[in-house]
Amino acid sequence: MSQETIQIEERPRLDKWIVLSIQHLFAMFGATILVPLLTGLSPAVALVSSGLGTLAYIVVTKGKIPAYLGSSFAFIMPIIAAISIGGPEGAMIGSFFAGLVYGIVAIIIRATGVQWLIRLLPPIVVGPVIMVIGLGLAGVAIDMAMNDPATEAYSGLHFSVAMFTLVLTIIASIFFRGFFGLVPILIGIVGGYSFAAFQGLVDFSAVREANWIQAPEFLVPFVTYSPSFSWEIIFIMVPIAFVTLSEHIGDQMVLSKVAERNFIKKPGLHRSLFGDGLATVISSFLGGPPNTTYGENIGVVALTRVFSVFVIGGAAVFAIFFGFIGKVSALITTIPTAVMGGVSILLFGIIASNGLRMLIDNQVDIGKKRNLIIASVILVVGIGGAIIEVTDTIEIAGMALATIIGIFLNLILPGRDRVKSSDEMFHDMSSDKKDEDVA
Template identity: 45%
Template sequence: MEDHTNGSSWKQALAGSQMLLVAFGALVLMPLITGMDTSVALFTAGIGTLIFQIVTGGQIPIFLASSFAFIAPVIASKGKFGMAETMGGLMAAGILYIALSGLVRLRGTAFIRRLLPPVVIGPVIMTIGLGIAPVAVEMASGRTGDGATQLVPEITALWIAMISLAVTVIMSVWAKGLFRLVPIMFGVIVGYILSAFAGIVDITPIKEAAWLAVPNFIAPEFSWGAILFMVPVAIAPAIEHIGDILAIGNVTGKNYLKKPGLHRTLLGDGLATSAAALFGGPPNTTYSEVTGAVMLTRNFNPKIMLWAAGTAIILAFVGKFGAVLQTIPVPVMGGILCLLFGSIAVVGLNTLIRHQVDLSQARNLVIVAVTLVFGIGGMVMGHLEGIALCSVAAIILNLVLPGSDEAWGKAIYEHNNE
């Protein structure tokens, strides 16, 4: 397997900038949807990636940025507790990752295998995408994510949203090389230009913004309500994290679950998420888009992710850059999210298919069915609701229902325990 790990610093810097470009679209969409500051998100993605690389000994070519699993919970928590207490809850969610990493170190990956088989992983990931699907539809229709306010005339919004979606789909399917990895960027650019012609882009914030500006950092506050609301949500991205570590291992031909170890990668992700919340940024997760770029470029040198992180931190302090991102019209984001949220759901569906989970077995059918309805339907029990509740329900059902062997088709960790 060819490994382009050598090269001068400028080549590494260029490769790092390229990796940030691949991650960029999804990185900024999450804060734009939830009302967070995009410059803070860039800063915390950079800081989070640096923390992850330090904890894992700089062995894994992976980049951390905004997690889509937290979109719906952050919007709900912001309405109930305010942004500062939501950040406190997200810090606690990062601490759950850290606790999980300790358990993995003590008990090994077999403990994860028992707790999170594909019959749990699949439907939980599906609910991350499908549970927030209405947000995409509302935004594509020119309304705020909750549907409360019409920001753009619906006909105009739908035209812009569908063309933005079409461009993103075309680039995803027909583009070649690196262009295929940045379909969101092309969708945003075309949608932005159309919006400018339609007269729905307000460039006043760009004119008023300074070239250099400190991001709008927010200090966290802590309340048990926000913590109990947010902590269970971390189960879903923890599941996603394990899949991403396996994926990058398959690309580079290395077993990262053994070296540096799943306990170190979970610890790095947990510390990165808590650090992000400390500054008022979205929680971090490992980015599969970047794994795709690593596969395509064959550049397996983890140092390029340090350059990507550094570039993100520098861009966070360019005030006009952040202002441009804030002016992206709602229909543009809505159109692209129609694809992005659906793609997340397909990843969950593919987890069930790939591991040949037998849904004719009663226990598996019950777990998937209850998880989907609780998650997508927005079931509420105390402080638990939506993704958090369905994650907890899936884990409990898997542990208490008889026939746990039936939860597995082909074991996800089989090749790591040989």
């Protein structure tokens, strides 16, 4: 792609606009459909809710932030747990309340500033919780990679497909450059799918039978189901919103660095958080997973220097359109679990590694007893699957419990490190960018 910079408010020529928007669609596609495939939700609905959520985000942020929103990996285990309790409808209730948390936090930030949130969720809490998210899913990835879903027994054939997919995804991540280096998940899925089809693991009958234009299977409250409140589901899903809040701030800082504009100040973190929460609420009204800003698309923005929100909006429109193409939706459902397992081995490991990276980037001293205790307790409680039974029917478990305990320990243990303000963090990142440009 040309390195000509297209600013946030600029609208490219139509032919260029379409190509650039499709590029963003490809960047988010693999990860966005992976979450519903892993949780049992509809990939078509996830595409539609992703597109609508992104458009809502653009409106809320006054068209000032070039961010695409897709399915959040942080909510995979909570969604699976919520579905086991109340079905997909129960997961939507939990997703709705998680989105409300964003809105409430946005209102508080608008009134009081962001510093309290940075103190509540410092890297020593968020980093280990992100590691729990990735490592807690390790068993899911291995089961999908090794086992035949029909018999739930070990299958060498399925494992070979998973390993082929994994190797191809790694090769794409390490050796591919430019745009192709930003979509290793999509490349891995396409390559693994082709290999699985060659091995006879793909049944194309659903694709042949599907209509070209077909409405996704939306889950709409009071239309397709009657929602029922569950404290247990709330306790499973809402605490994870505090982790994704911190991730959201990180994404805004990265985007600010790339675009050389302080989005935390203008249009303001309260707007971007509210837009993110609104996207998740919209998704919960349709039957899709919670949404979050996507690092893959931030990477595309950084690579192409195309900051135009019109391009992001175009990608959102294409996502909605793809959600209504029945053949595409059916094709997605034919992806073998072994292929998804192969991609997930790398992806879930990267999630865990990003938690470690957060600690390193923020120079968190794990040799300090306070930090060592907080990280250790979060990891063992989260990965070990500890639970607290509030009542006979309500329990706080695993990742949610680890998040709550981490926040509590950070607040009560003495010797907290000074937390930088958002202005200081932006100044540091801007300085880093200048150093990179000089180098």
